[in-house]
Amino acid sequence: MKKIGAQDYKIEVMPDKDNKNDFLAYIPQLDCWGDGKNPSEAIKEVIDVGNDIIELAIEDGVKVPLPTSNNLHEEYSGKLSLRLPKYLHSEIAKRAESENCSINQLIQSFIAMGIGMKYGEEKITINIGIDSSKLQKSVVKDKSNWFEDLSKRLDKKMVTGKC
Incomplete structure (x- = not known):
């Protein structure tokens, strides 16, 4: 079974308009952001946030969009x-x-x-060429209200170090 990680998704990197010396990274399919002093730091942070979202989705049995092939x-x-x-x-x-x-x-x-x-x-979200039967269960199930309390759980994880 192939496990999906945030690094498998398209990551967009851009200069931070509010702080000209920093960079932002964004994963559109997971709708998550990271920032850093350079593009590498921003990418690392958005991957960490994305992996947290995927992990929480797995725990809750929520569907995660399949990564779109580049x-x-x-x-x-x-x-x-x-x-x-x-x-x-x-x-x-x-x-x-x-x-x-x-x-x-x-x-x-x-x-x-x-x-x-x-x-x-x-x-x-259209994904082509991925056999969904070999992916983790979070790709198969869906709970529409799951994202509503996601930010609270992510905040808690950042403060306590665990959910």
């Missing part, structure tokens, strides 16, 4: 052939002309808006 998009060329009814093709061409853009740009915008809207409504 090379998930490499197998796609970005080209798509699409057949449309003549009427729809005509309507899209008229709309593209009125928007002063190409048909391709218009369709791409509509697809992106539709995917974004659907994601916002459902908050879906």
Whole structure:
């Protein structure tokens, strides 16, 4: 069984806007932050926080989103052939002309808006290529209210050193 750790997730590192000498690290899929005097410190801290979140999820039997593969998009060329009814093709061409853009740009915008809207409504995490039967139980179960008291438990762990 493969055990998921925070280091398996995409980590974003950026300068701290409030303190110009520090850095922030963020794991979007776990919605957790770390900071440090340099990028390495920030990454180490966000991994520690992420691992605490995963550990608490396992204890509580809560679903943890599967890490998204960093090379998930490499197998796609970005080209798509699409057949449309003549009427729809005509309507899209008229709309593209009125928007002063190409048909391709218009369709791409509509697809992106539709995917974004659907994601916002459902908050879906899509993971491809991972056999979920071989992952820890926290990936399988879900308790929707679990995140509500997570910050309290993490604060307690920081003060006492244990949950």
